[in-house]
Amino acid sequence: MSAGSPSVITASELWLQKLSEPTSNPTDARPTRIRYVVLPLLAFAAASAYLTRHCLGVANTTMQEELGFNNEQFGYLYGAFSAGYLICQVPGGWLGQKFGTRTVMPVLSVVWSLCTIITAAVSSLGAMIVSRFVFGLAQAGLVPNGAKAVKDWFPVTFRGKASSIITMSMSIGSVITIWLTAHLLDDHGWREIFRTYSLVGIVWAVAFYFIFRTRPQEHRGANEAECKLIAAGEAEKSDATPEPFHWPTAVRQGATWALSGQLLFKAAGYNFYVTFFPAFLEYKYGITKTDAGMLTTWPLIGVIVGSLCGGAVIDGLYKRTNSKRISRCGTSVVALTMAGLFAVASTYTGTAAALVLVISIGAFFSGISIPCPWAASIDMGGKNSALVMGIMNSTGCLAGICISPFIGRLIDHIKATNGNWDIAVWVNAAFYILAALLWLGVNPNTQIGKRPDV
Known part of the structure; x- marks a missing residue:
């Protein structure tokens, strides 16, 4: 292109330029x-x-x-x-x-x-x-x-x-x-x-x-x-500087342990679907690896649909009740309890497809609870929300490090002793019930890591 030729602006550049242009009236009532x-x-x-x-x-x-x-x-x-x-x-x-x-x-x-x-x-x-x-x-x-x-x-x-x-x-x-x-x-x-x-x-x-x-x-x-x-609705100061995070207070707060613990057990429940569930189906029902893999996608799809619905549920409850505790904690208690109950109910079915279908309904409920710890961490972290989310998610990592090997050993034991395969599902259900109970100790109106007034 010659020096005198007009420059060519691509469609993507025009779009990015439009995003960056200041509005003609910054005080316009339309956001x-x-x-x-x-x-x-x-x-x-x-x-x-x-x-x-x-x-x-x-x-x-x-x-x-x-x-x-x-x-x-x-x-x-x-x-x-x-x-x-x-x-x-x-x-x-x-x-x-x-x-x-x-x-x-x-x-x-x-x-x-x-x-x-x-x-x-x-x-x-x-x-x-x-x-x-x-x-x-x-x-x-x-x-x-x-x-x-x-x-x-x-x-x-x-x-x-x-x-x-x-x-x-x-x-x-x-x-x-x-x-x-x-x-x-x-x-x-x-x-x-x-x-x-x-x-x-x-x-x-x-x-x-x-x-x-x-x-x-x-x-x-x-x-x-x-x-x-x-x-709108924020009670925090308008400056962007994070407030000092007081670690001794955070460690002493029961809400810190409850918020972190619920994710530990909920992650343990979910990890069963993406780790040992295909093998469980093979061992219990004698189906092929391909069929077990296909059936394993059902609970994951249930989690996806539930997660999408969960956001609407907790936002809708908050608008109706103006209570973060009802919208975050109440939703989690009900949803995770249902996930555990459906897991138990699945053991009374007779085929692999029927068991997975019932478990997938429970997975849908567990998916509804997924946005709750995100929202609660944001509420309880304030300007330190990223730090609080990191604390909670760190505990969830322990499910992969500690609980997954335990489930693996349990499955090996059941296989070696020709035991009851339903035990693996019952343990998974217990994880969800424990997570639901821990949500009773979470209060989204409490700020984690805030130094108490002297």
Whole structure:
């Protein structure tokens, strides 16, 4: 193009330019809608994270055949991810508060994408363990920083829906990964698939950095009316500086332990569906691996639908009652209790399909409860919401590290002794009931980590 030729502006550049243009009247009573651009960005981040997280499990047997690993060694890879994920929950949230979610979230996405590329490039167990450990460190920051972005960009009456859309996107990412990887594996190989998946996170990071801003007040496309709409109902000070987090108070608060404990047991219940459930179906009913895998997707779909409905439920209850305790805690107590009861009821069915159908109804109820800890963490964390979310999610990681091996040993014992397979489902139901009971100790009106007045 010659120097005198007019510059060419692409459609995407025009769109981004329009988003960044200040409104002609910043005090216009009609709010802009930049927050609805932010929401799909956050949802896509969640889905793409699970794309790179669960592809390892789908490619498990193929990788073992090529690399000569056994299941115990593959367990070290899962454990490395869980350890990294656990360690960096709180630091990941702190980074978002210190440097802003606009900077931290893209950096984390690039790091976990590069780790996926490294996993696809190496062949030794040690190198893969290191890459998956760092991968877990990076992905640990997604949830607490996502929670902070929801708090910063959405009014309190919409946070439940926003949280449910993001958490639903995680489950959608899991289902897509299982289906897509299984179909691509034979023709393209696991290394090529991993490299391709990693590009998704890198592209998202670039788009997010250029479109997103940490606070709506910093976005030129968000007018004053939208900023006021987002801040409506908040009792916090208007400055963006996080209040000092008092760790001794947080440790002493029963709400901290209740909020964290409920996620531990709820995660244990969900992990059963994505880890040992296919094997359970094979052993109990003698069905093929393919049939067991297909049936395993039913509870995951139930979780997705329930998660989407959960946001509307808790926001609707809050609008009707003006009570965060009823909308967050009440919803969780009822939904998780129903999940446990349906799990128990499933053991009275006679076929694999019937059992999975009843369990999937329970999974739907468990999905309804998914947005509740997000919303409660935002409520109880205040300006330290990312930190509180990190504390809670750290405890949930223990389900993968500690409880999953326990379930594995239980299944091995039942198989070796020709015992009652229903015990595994009863234990899973107990996890959901325990989570429901712990929600009775959560009060969303209590701020975690706030220094008591002297």
